[in-house]
Amino acid sequence: MSEPVVTIxxxxxxxxxxxxxxxxxxxxxxxxxxxxxxxGPSEAGKSTLAATINGLIPxxxxxxxxxxxxxxxxxxxEFSVAQMAEIVGMVFQDFEAQLFSTNVELEVAFGPENFxxxxxxxxxxxxxxxxxVGLDAFRNRPPSTLSxxxxxxxxxxxxxxxxxxxLVMDEPTTDLDPISKMGVxxxxxxxxxxxxxxxxxxxxxxxxxxxxxxxxxxxxxxLIKVGQTxxxxxxxxxxxxxxxxxxxxxxxFKAAGLTELPLTPDEGVETFASSxxxxxxxxxxxxLAAEKAALTQKxxxxxxxKGLSYTYVGEVExxxxxxxxxxRGEMVAIIGQNGSGKTTLAKHFNGLLTPTRGxxxxxxxxxxxxxxFKLGQSVGYVFQNPDHQIFSEKVFxxxxxxxxxxxxxxxxxxxxxxxxxxxxxxAGQEEEDPFTLTKSGRQRVAVAAVLASNPxxxxxxxxxxxxxxxxxxxxxxxxxxxxxxxxxxxFITHHMWVVAEYAKRAFVMKDGxxxxxxxxxxxxxxxxxxxxxxxxxxxxxxxxxxxxxxxxTPEEMIACLEGVHS
Amino acid sequence: MDAEIYIxxxxxxxxxxPRVKIIIFLxxxxxxxxxxxxxxxLPITVLIVAQLVIxxxxxxxxxxxxxxxxxxxxxxxxxxxFSTGETQLFWRISLESLSFAVARTMLMILMxxxxxxxxxxxxxxxxxxxxxxxxxxxxxGFAISTALRLVPxxxxxxxxxxxxxxxxxxxxxxxxxxxxxxKFLPLLVPVFISTIRSTNIFGMALESKGFGAKxxxxxxxVFEMRKVDYVVLAFAIVFMAVSVYFAILGxxxxxxxxxx
Numbered sequence: 001m002s003e004p005v006v007t008i009x010x011x012x013x014x015x016x017x018x019x020x021x022x023x024x025x026x027x028x029x030x031x032x033x034x035x036x037x038x039x040g041p042s043e044a045g046k047s048t049l050a051a052t053i054n055g056l057i058p059x060x061x062x063x064x065x066x067x068x069x070x071x072x073x074x075x076x077x078e079f080s081v082a083q084m085a086e087i088v089g090m091v092f093q094d095f096e097a098q099l100f101s102t103n104v105e106l107e108v109a110f111g112p113e114n115f116x117x118x119x120x121x122x123x124x125x126x127x128x129x130x131x132x133v134g135l136d137a138f139r140n141r142p143p144s145t146l147s148x149x150x151x152x153x154x155x156x157x158x159x160x161x162x163x164x165x166x167l168v169m170d171e172p173t174t175d176l177d178p179i180s181k182m183g184v185x186x187x188x189x190x191x192x193x194x195x196x197x198x199x200x201x202x203x204x205x206x207x208x209x210x211x212x213x214x215x216x217x218x219x220x221x222x223l224i225k226v227g228q229t230x231x232x233x234x235x236x237x238x239x240x241x242x243x244x245x246x247x248x249x250x251x252x253f254k255a256a257g258l259t260e261l262p263l264t265p266d267e268g269v270e271t272f273a274s275s276x277x278x279x280x281x282x283x284x285x286x287x288l289a290a291e292k293a294a295l296t297q298k299x300x301x302x303x304x305x306k307g308l309s310y311t312y313v314g315e316v317e318x319x320x321x322x323x324x325x326x327x328r329g330e331m332v333a334i335i336g337q338n339g340s341g342k343t344t345l346a347k348h349f350n351g352l353l354t355p356t357r358g359x360x361x362x363x364x365x366x367x368x369x370x371x372x373f374k375l376g377q378s379v380g381y382v383f384q385n386p387d388h389q390i391f392s393e394k395v396f397x398x399x400x401x402x403x404x405x406x407x408x409x410x411x412x413x414x415x416x417x418x419x420x421x422x423x424x425x426x427a428g429q430e431e432e433d434p435f436t437l438t439k440s441g442r443q444r445v446a447v448a449a450v451l452a453s454n455p456x457x458x459x460x461x462x463x464x465x466x467x468x469x470x471x472x473x474x475x476x477x478x479x480x481x482x483x484x485x486x487x488x489x490x491f492i493t494h495h496m497w498v499v500a501e502y503a504k505r506a507f508v509m510k511d512g513x514x515x516x517x518x519x520x521x522x523x524x525x526x527x528x529x530x531x532x533x534x535x536x537x538x539x540x541x542x543x544x545x546x547x548x549x550x551x552x553t554p555e556e557m558i559a560c561l562e563g564v565h566s
Numbered sequence: 567m568d569a570e571i572y573i574x575x576x577x578x579x580x581x582x583x584p585r586v587k588i589i590i591f592l593x594x595x596x597x598x599x600x601x602x603x604x605x606x607x608l609p610i611t612v613l614i615v616a617q618l619v620i621x622x623x624x625x626x627x628x629x630x631x632x633x634x635x636x637x638x639x640x641x642x643x644x645x646x647x648f649s650t651g652e653t654q655l656f657w658r659i660s661l662e663s664l665s666f667a668v669a670r671t672m673l674m675i676l677m678x679x680x681x682x683x684x685x686x687x688x689x690x691x692x693x694x695x696x697x698x699x700x701x702x703x704x705x706x707g708f709a710i711s712t713a714l715r716l717v718p719x720x721x722x723x724x725x726x727x728x729x730x731x732x733x734x735x736x737x738x739x740x741x742x743x744x745x746x747x748x749k750f751l752p753l754l755v756p757v758f759i760s761t762i763r764s765t766n767i768f769g770m771a772l773e774s775k776g777f778g779a780k781x782x783x784x785x786x787x788v789f790e791m792r793k794v795d796y797v798v799l800a801f802a803i804v805f806m807a808v809s810v811y812f813a814i815l816g817x818x819x820x821x822x823x824x825x826x
Contacts, residue, residue, distance in 0.1 A: 056770055085776035097764040098771035100715065102572060102690045109786035114776035122786050144570055144718060155771075162776065352729055373737055381733040387763065388723065389730040391755035401752070405735040435759065449734060 005166055005198045006030040006053060010067040013048060013057060022048045022063075023221045030166070035192035035199040037212035037229075041243030041468040043438060045221040046202045050170045053200065054088035055081045072165055086115060089159035093171040095151040099143045099158075104135060107143055107154055111162040122161075129157040133187055148338060149180020156187060167191065169201045173208075174466055177338040177494050179534035181205070204468060206245045207539055209233060210263060217242055234261045243470035245497070248540025252554035256561060265543040272547060276563050279549055283560040291519060295504060298327040302457060302488055303349055307358035310344055318344045320512040321358070328456070331480065331489040333499040333520070336509030337534055342492045345509070346459050349490065350379040362457075377406065380455030384462045386439070386446035395421070395437075396430035398445055402453045420448040424478055440471040444478075451482070458482060460491040464498055476502045497538045500524060500552040508533050525550040570718050571626060571685050579621040579687045583795040584696030587688055590798070593806045594680045600809050601818030604669040610809070611672065614679050623686035627679065634675060641671045652822040662823040669820075690714055695787050704783065712768075720761055727756045 011026040023045050030036055038046050051057045055076035058065040069076045072087050092098045101107040105126050112122045130136050133153040138146060143154055152172055159167065169188070173181040185208055192199055192211060201212075209215055215232040217224045219242050225232065233239070236254050239246040249268040250261035262271040303326040310319040319341050326332055334342045347353045348360045351372040360367045367375060383389055392398035399420055403413045421427050424444040429437075434445050443463065450458065460479065464472040476498055483489045493499060499506055499520060506523040508516035510533040516523055524530070524537050525545060544551035551557040574580075579587070597610045618624050627634065644667075651662020685693070693714075694707040728738070731752045738749055812818060 051770075054774055056774065060770055060773060080779075081773035082776045082779035085774055085779060088774075090771070090774040092767055092771055094764060094767045096719065097767035100712070100768075100772070102570075102715075106691050106786065111775040113784045113786055114779050116780045116782050116784050119784055119786060119788070122784060142570060142572070142574070158775065347729070350733055352733060372732055373735060376733055376735050381730075383726070383730040383733070385726075385760075387760050388727045388756050389734065389752075390759075391752045402734045405737075453735065 002032045004029045005032050005034075005072060006200075007070045008052070008068075009070075011052065011069060012064075012066045013052065014064045015048075016062040016064070018063075021221050023052070026221075026223055028216065028223065028226065030198050030200060032165075032198055033195040035188075035201070035211065035213045037209045037215045038200060038202045038218060039204070039206075039209065039215060039242075039244045040218035040224075042440065042471060044218045046218055047170050048221075049218065050090070050168050050200065050202055052076065053166065053168050054090050055079060055084045056090070082114065085111065085162055085164075087164055088166045088168060089162055089164035091152070091155050091159055091167070091169040091172050093174050095148055095155055095175065098155050099151060102142045102144075104130070104141055104143055104146075104154060105139045108158045108161045111158055115162070125161045125163075129160045132160065132190075133157045134183075147180065148176050149183045152176060152180065152184050153187065156184070165196070166198045166200070169199070169203075171202050171204065174204060178496070178536060179337050181494075182534070182536070185211075204245070206233070206239070206247050217244065219243075230263065233263055236261070243468050245469035248497075248538055248554050249543055252540065252557055255554060255558050265539050265546060268539075268543040269546050278562040279547065279557070280560045280562045284549060287556065287560065288521070291504075291521065295519065298329045300328045301325050301361075302328045302330075302363065303490075304361040305345075305348070305358065306361070308345075308348065308355050308360055309357040310348065310353060311356045312344075318512050319348075319355075322512075322514055324507065324514060324517070326457075326488065326490060328488055329483070329486065330505060331483045331503055332491075332505045332507065333503035334490065334492045334507045334509060335494070335496070335499055335533075335535060340509040340533070341512040342509050343461060344512075346381070346461060346490065346492060349457065349459055350381045351375040352381070376402075376455075377453050378455055379457045379459065380450035380453060381459045382447050382450050382461065382463065384465060386442040389446055389449070390434045390442060393433055394430065395426065395432045395434050395445055395448075398434050399448045399452050402449060406453065416452045416454065417448075420451040423451055423482060424448045425474070440467045440475065443467065443475065447478075455487070457488045457490065460489070462492055462494065464493060464495050472498065496535065496541075500538060500541055508535065521550050521552060524552065571682075571714070572689055573622050573625060573686050575622050577621050577687065579617060579683065582687075582798060583789045583791050584688050584692040585700055585789065586791070586795045586799050586802075587684055588693070588696050588700060590802045591680055591684045593802050595677065597806055597809050598673050598676050598680075600813040602666060602669050602823075603818045603820050604665055604672055606812075606818030607669060607672050607676075609805075611676060613805070614676055614683070617683045618679055621683050621687040623679070623682045626682050626686050630678075634678070637674055638671050641674060642667050645670045649823060649825045651820070651824060662820050665820055666823055666825075685714065691787055692789075695785055696789070698785075699789070705778070708777075716761065716765070719764065720757060723760050724753065724757055727753055727760075730756075 008026050008028040011023055012021055013023040014021050026049065038049065040046050048057065052069050053071060058077065059081050076084060099107055101110060108126045108129055109122050112125055130139055133156055135150060135153055135157060143151060146154065173184050176184065188201065189211055191197055209229060212229050214226060215229055216226040217232065224242060233247055234250055236246040236251050247263060250263055253261050253271060256277065258275065262268045305322050305324045308319055308322040309317060311317045322345060334345065336342050344353065348355060348367065349362065351367045351370060354368045362375060362379060390398055396417055399417045400413050403416050424447050426444050426448060434442055437445065463475055467475060479489055480502060503520045505518065506520045507514050508523060515533060516526055516529050524541050527537065527545065530537060540554060541550065541552060544557060601607050646659050646663045646667045649663040649666050651660035653661035655661055655664065690711045694711040697707045698704055736749060736752055
């Protein structure tokens with residue numbers, strides 16, 4: 001590797017009005033052509049660090065910055081963000097908010113226009129970059145008609161049009177569905193081969209980190225460790241302690257007692273064979289039998305869809321003749337791409353939508369007859385973005401909103417709120433302002449607000465999106481606890497590992513139809529069907545069925561393992 | 567759900583130079599204000615209705631039809647109460663006050679329509695570039711386009727938010743006026759908060775793409791006036807001149823109208 005492109009020396013930064021440092025003592029150098037992944041838990045300072053590189057800090061966010069960041073010899077303190085834009089491109093997580101134009105071409109033209117690039121040259125750059133990200137066919141479309149993934153690709157193209165030397169991407173795929181994630185990753189895989197471009201990506205998907213040259217781990221504003229990708233990903237315990245998801249394969253082999261850890265499915269299969277491990281067949285069969293037995297106990301139907309079809313006014317059919325049954329006490333996942341009909345289906349369960357054709361029965365009665373106000377008491381729905389429902393100044397009032405609307409006595413309200421907050425581990429925070437909580441805290445408030453009406457069924461639309469690994473775990477552990485206490489849980493998610501570890505049954509949707517249903521294990525054993533729906537099981541599951549089994553977690557596989565060295 | 571105002575149907579009006587459309591829009595405003603007699607407002611009304619039909623802006627008017635109905639009803643009542651005349655019809659309403667109320671209502675609806683035609687048929691960038699070519703500073707133009715751009719974002723988040731709150735038991739359809747107004751709080755707060763959050767990112771993204779990096783910037787989108795643009799513009803100016811001429815001569819007023 002050649003000369004340094006970004007140099008960060010003894011960087012300290014404090015947001016205005018805050019006591020603690022958001023970043024402290026950061027030293028980091030990025031080389032030309034390097035691809036570095038920045039990982040860490042929520043609120044660790046990842047976005048803050050990313051924002052120092054193009055000068056958004058200290059120019060856009062007020063605060064105290066000491067010592068400095070130098071990119072290609074430019075000190076970010078001396079140059080404005082706009083001036084830095086020529087050499088540092090920045091792509092944000094929110095793909096809606098970073099597009100300004102009503103036309104794809106003009107979006108790409110925006111950056112070069114600001115730098116007074118001649119029109120002919122702008123035209124050439126539009127062609128080149130739209131082609132690069134595969135949006136050629138959409139050049140005259142308004143960006144608002146594109147899918148989330150296409151919007152993010154457009155954002156990348158519009159930044160590349162400035163011909164930056166450094167490209168910083170702050171969680172570019174966090175809000176995307178699996179197929180769009182793959183599309184964006186496919187672009188980053190090509191970008192990281194470019195010798196002239198230095199890449200810094202903030203990302204939660206550990207499997208993608210395999211493509212990076214180096215990984216930097218950050219927590220509470222401090223760089224914990226910067227190292228080669230293999231070295232960092234092999235340190236399973238460190239990742240776990242930082243709240244970063246470790247890869248399942250090294251986690252498994254570490255638990256099995258190895259020290260040289262394989263990372264990818266290919267390496268895993270090889271190591272498995274060479275270390276003389278075997279799966280205990282009888283143990284595996286016992287596990288499957290126990291799983292079946294547990295499921296057959298839950299057989300009283302709570303939600304039934306019969307020939308359910310739904311068409312949005314003036315649009316194509318969003319649901320096509322869907323039949324399904326969810327039993328009392330189950331915990332099921334609905335998976336599929338955006339636009340496959342997951343949310344449309346779930347909105348039928350609480351009566352937000354009523355079928356165009358067919359019928360949805362909740363507790364044996366058609367939803368059409370019950371209406372949303374009444375159904376809302378037995379079927380709680382937690383929307384994806386907690387900021388779309390929180391409006392109170394105090395956590396207590398937010399959670400009390402629903403019971404109060406249903407005219408419970410203030411005493412009963414208080415009791416329900418207390419119980420709901422206990423269930424989401426927010427007891428004692430009644431007087432807090434929900435807007436000052438973290439994303440995961442707000443997500444919990446939203447769940448509590450729905451729990452307060454004591455629903456039988458809880459629907460969660462992407463409860464783990466935007467949370468870090470440890471927050472995702474504690475959110476899902478909490479949901480599982482609710483399930484064990486009798487609630488029926490239906491969750492929609494894009495995180496395959498969450499499905500693998502938490503759902504008992506899964507429904508796979510594609511184009512408004514359920515193309516696969518069964519126990520989670522059965523669903524994940526159908527690799528081909530999943531790929532057809534553009535879903536990808538976690539590396540660990542893939543590794544296990546290359547050995548001829550379907551294990552959902554490293555723990556399960558360890559329990560069935562023979563030939564462990566002691 | 568498509569919340570975009572611009573409708574991409576490439577009509578005759580869509581193809582006009584944005585500068586011509588902006589000038590016509592301004593002239594239309596003046597022309598609407600010239601007369602207070604609804605009969606004299608008919609010619610401009612006919613022209614605007616024709617544009618509504620050609621540009622497809624009727625569709626957008628339909629989307630705001632409830633607002634238009636409320637405006638029409640309240641304006642018909644108010645202007646009748648605030649003016650009077652010699653020819654008593656019934657109760658407090660005279661022929662003069664009635665025609666005046668009709669004219670004022672037309673004025674409002676026509677102004678909204680003229681604005682709708684402009685933004686239905688002109689892309690955001692065309693509008694802004696048009697304004698800039700007519701002499702407006704770039705930053706002001708950009709601010710206007712940003713405001714327009716926020717409308718669809720706000721509409722779509724409002725839809726989601728109202729679904730989320732209805733799922734929690736909020737019933738927007740019942741209760742008296744005061745109760746209903748109070749019920750909008752759970753909708754308004756999240757709409758504001760999420761809009762502020764997203765405009766913050768918008769600001770960052772804007773600077774990150776070099777907004778205002780150089781004094782001079784290139785405009786990728788350029789327009790050239792075609793023959794048809796000149797013809798339309800000439801027609802608009804002649805129409806305007808004739809209207810002003812009649813207005814100066816004193817035509818188009820309502821005789822015997824007394825305003826309070």
